[in-house]
Amino acid sequence: MNKENLSVWNPFVPNTRDITRTNELAQKNEILTGVLSFIFFPAGLIYLNRAINPLKIFGYTIILSVLFKMGSSSNSSNFISLLGTSAITAEQVIAVKSARQRLGGKTTSLPNSNFENSVPSSLSYKTDDKAVKLLKELKERYEANEISEEEFKLQKQKILESI
Numbered sequence: 001m002n003k004e005n006l007s008v009w010n011p012f013v014p015n016t017r018d019i020t021r022t023n024e025l026a027q028k029n030e031i032l033t034g035v036l037s038f039i040f041f042p043a044g045l046i047y048l049n050r051a052i053n054p055l056k057i058f059g060y061t062i063i064l065s066v067l068f069k070m071g072s073s074s075n076s077s078n079f080i081s082l083l084g085t086s087a088i089t090a091e092q093v094i095a096v097k098s099a100r101q102r103l104g105g106k107t108t109s110l111p112n113s114n115f116e117n118s119v120p121s122s123l124s125y126k127t128d129d130k131a132v133k134l135l136k137e138l139k140e141r142y143e144a145n146e147i148s149e150e151e152f153k154l155q156k157q158k159i160l161e162s163i
Helices: 003-009 016-020 022-026 030-039 041-048 052-071 077-102 114-118 129-143 149-162
Strands: none
Touching: 016 022, 016 077, 016 149, 022 077, 030 041, 030 077, 041 052, 041 077, 052 077, 129 149
16 A cells, blocks of 8 residues: 555545645634534534544544444443544644645735735736746656655645745
8 A cells, every 4th residue: 555545544634625725724713623623523623614534533433432342341432532532623723733834834814805905916927937947847746756746735835835
């Protein structure tokens, strides 16, 4: 099994939807995300509008509780449910922090902000030959399977932000 197949099962690796929604996730409050996810995890899912990775953890928690029930007579379900809830909370907060890191540690402004409206349209479409060259090299490395899709998207995001 290669690395990409393993990352499908790892709930702490951002999926393609998370990467495409980086701006939206970066705007979310990580404290509110953690509190909602810990107290009532469906509220955290609704707040971030993402469910795949937390539901993977929920599935792993159910499997773990079934295995513990089969293997011992002790009541460890409270500990396992606390462990699962904590893992879901951590994953949700990590998703918000990862989105901010992909944006270079900053949160983005809303699309209707005054800053974007005050920038003249002539300044918004300047090309950078160095960035174009870096993007072409990055694409060639990705097509040659030298880097993963996730690494390709992360580096592409950084290059585009530098323009």
